[in-house]
Amino acid sequence: MTPAARVAAAIEVLDAVIAGSPAEQALTRWARNSRYAGSKDRAALRDLVFDVLRQRRSALWCSGQVEESGRALMTGLLCQQPEGLTAFDGSRYGPVPLTSTETGALRDLATAPEIIHADLPDLLVSAFRDALGDDWLRTAKELRSRAAVHLRVNTLRASRDEAMSMLADEGIVTRQLGNVSTGLEVVENPRRIARSQAYSKGLVELQDASGQIATLAAGVSPGDAILDYCAGGGGKILALAAAAGGTGRFVAHDVDNARMRDLPARADRAGISVECVSGDAISGSFDCVFVDAPCSGSGTWRRAPEGKWLLTPDRLAAYPNLQLDILSKAARHLRPNGRLTYATCSLLPSENTEVVKTFLDRYPNFTCLNEELLSVTAQCDGFCFAHFVKN
Numbered sequence: 001m002t003p004a005a006r007v008a009a010a011i012e013v014l015d016a017v018i019a020g021s022p023a024e025q026a027l028t029r030w031a032r033n034s035r036y037a038g039s040k041d042r043a044a045l046r047d048l049v050f051d052v053l054r055q056r057r058s059a060l061w062c063s064g065q066v067e068e069s070g071r072a073l074m075t076g077l078l079c080q081q082p083e084g085l086t087a088f089d090g091s092r093y094g095p096v097p098l099t100s101t102e103t104g105a106l107r108d109l110a111t112a113p114e115i116i117h118a119d120l121p122d123l124l125v126s127a128f129r130d131a132l133g134d135d136w137l138r139t140a141k142e143l144r145s146r147a148a149v150h151l152r153v154n155t156l157r158a159s160r161d162e163a164m165s166m167l168a169d170e171g172i173v174t175r176q177l178g179n180v181s182t183g184l185e186v187v188e189n190p191r192r193i194a195r196s197q198a199y200s201k202g203l204v205e206l207q208d209a210s211g212q213i214a215t216l217a218a219g220v221s222p223g224d225a226i227l228d229y230c231a232g233g234g235g236k237i238l239a240l241a242a243a244a245g246g247t248g249r250f251v252a253h254d255v256d257n258a259r260m261r262d263l264p265a266r267a268d269r270a271g272i273s274v275e276c277v278s279g280d281a282i283s284g285s286f287d288c289v290f291v292d293a294p295c296s297g298s299g300t301w302r303r304a305p306e307g308k309w310l311l312t313p314d315r316l317a318a319y320p321n322l323q324l325d326i327l328s329k330a331a332r333h334l335r336p337n338g339r340l341t342y343a344t345c346s347l348l349p350s351e352n353t354e355v356v357k358t359f360l361d362r363y364p365n366f367t368c369l370n371e372e373l374l375s376v377t378a379q380c381d382g383f384c385f386a387h388f389v390k391n
């Protein structure tokens with residue numbers, strides 16, 4: 001596909017997203033109907049669509065249009081890039097050329113008000129200001145750019161140097177993450193990872209630095225019984241099991257069994273035995289219970305940018321009660337003197353420190369050992385975790 005044809009495809013996918021389709025579904029549907037597109041085309045299309053979703057508000061502002069459309073958003077994104085608008089060249093599969101009205105409406109982002117640079121809906125501008133003070137705009141701007149690709153080295157399979165060397169043999173260049181002992185940042189050929197030997201043999205897993213920091217900080221030891229109460233795809237339980245040296249009992253639980261679909265294969269690759277359970281089927285008690293709770297996701301909108309546009313005041317207000325309920329249920333599975341971790345990828349105190357405080361008020365037999373908020377940086381997603389001990 002030509003660059004112009006990719007832009008036309010992105011406009012089509014964005015129109016579907018504006019009409020209410022989740023972006024991943026719209027991309028999959030487009031790929032199914034466009035068999036001529038190769039893997040590079042699909043990847044380039046995905047990048048274009050997600051670039052727009054990270055910068056949805058500023059792209060519309062730059063387009064000068066009032067009403068959102070795929071064409072307005074793509075125009076607003078591309079007009080900020082040198083030669084970006086050359087895609088509107090009238091070629092066979094490209095978008096039709098810009099009209100003089102469209103060209104005349106374009107605006108330079110440098111002249112936009114501060115709020116446009118934040119690329120957040122109004123609801124979140126005030127929440128970010130309240131939560132982050134002077135750091136709110138820097139954080140919001142950081143969430144407008146693509147996230148780095150991070151790997152966690154599975155220390156049960158290899159050292160960090162061995163994993164780097166195996167990846168390099170396949171052309172995947174990495175560098176060590178300074179802030180986490182198991183972490184690598186991929187600097188060349190990230191799209192080769194899923195098919196690489198290092199990945200299929202379980203030497204590395206995709207995991208952001210913040211998730212690695214939180215699991216390493218949980219302080220697990222060999223032989224521990226560990227419960228990951230909101231396991232999802234299982235990234236946390238695999239990291240916790242590796243931190244425990246692979247020996248102990250490792251249980252993954254999720255209210256939605258389907259979320260753990262890929263976990264058995266991931267655990268096999270990693271050389272870790274994980275029990276997957278759902279509903280009330282958790283048996284025994286645990287030295288460590290890890291709660292990676294559902295949340296607004298505000299620390300990870302670089303990776304999942306749709307979330308920031310879909311959040312409503314009602315949904316935001318409902319999270320703390322849900323989080324508290326989950327944390328309380330998870331805590332019942334802890335042994336005396338066991339450690340409980342509460343984690344979210346949210347930056348908002350309502351989902352973090354306020355949940356911790358209410359939990360402690362309700363359960364005086366727990367002590368909070370520490371609470372840490374990781375801010376959004378080039379090297380790290382936003383994440384918050386608190387450790388409790390059961391007295």
Ligand SMILES: C[S@@+](CC[C@H](N)C(=O)[O-])C[C@H]1O[C@@H](n2cnc3c(N)ncnc32)[C@H](O)[C@@H]1O
Nearest residue numbers: 230231232233234235236254255256259292294
């Ligand atoms: C932030 S995600 C977990 C991500 C996962 N730990 C990982 O590392 O990939 C939150 C998970 O909590 C699950 N969840 C939601 N409500 C729950 C509940 N009441 N009990 C247990 N899990 C729940 C969701 O299905 C979702 O998989």
